[in-house]
Amino acid sequence: MKYGSLILEKKEFVTLKRLLNLSGNYKDASRKNSVLRLQNELESAIVSNEDEMPDDVIRFNSEVTIVSSDGWENSFQLVSPTESNFSHKKLSVLTPMGLAVMGYAKGDVIDWEFPGGAKSLKVTEVKQIKTKSNQIQL
Template sequence: MKYGSLILEKKEFVTLKRLLSLAGNHKDAARKNSVLRLQSEMETAIVSDEEDMPDDVIRFNSEVTVVSGDGWENNFQLVAPTESNYSNKKLSVLTAMGLAVMGYAKGDVIDWEFPGGAKSLEVKEVKQVKVESNQIKL
């Protein structure tokens, strides 16, 4: 990990904790395990003020490119569940992929258990997208 642990912005940390507490009741074992793993990683996360957030860290509204060793690549924008729109490549933070990448940085390699099996992903690109309001709609 580039920064030693996840890095989360203070308001996003609080929002994410709230979302995860609501999402922990899934029957799907892989998704439930993803929620539990992110909750565990958040216990040691670096929580920063907005102005101290590195530009290469994945957060709400970031545009992300991840690749796997087998040549698979995915581009998406990480969003709150209410903003999710698969056809516009807006992926909810509560999907397995969203849970896997939140708080990681460009260059990090993430080993994660997805519904289709374990995958090792490298974060190739992170771009911050400014939104009109810094409020995250739940």
């Protein structure tokens, strides 16, 4: 891990904790395990002010490119659940993939359990996208 721990901006940290607490019932074990793992990782996360956030850390609205160890590549924008739109490559932070990448940085390798099995993912690109309101919508 590039920075030794997940890094989150203060407001996004609070929003993410709230979303995780509200997400409640899990229909599959993989999603439940993903939520529990992220909650555990948040306990040791570095929480920073907006102006101290590194540009290469995955956060709300970041455009992310990942490559799996078996050669699969995917790019998406990480968004709140209300903004999720598969056809526009906007992925909710509450999906297993969203839960896996939040707070990691470009160059990090993430070993995560997905519904289809364990995958090793490498973050190859992170681009920060500023929204009109620059706020997270719930």
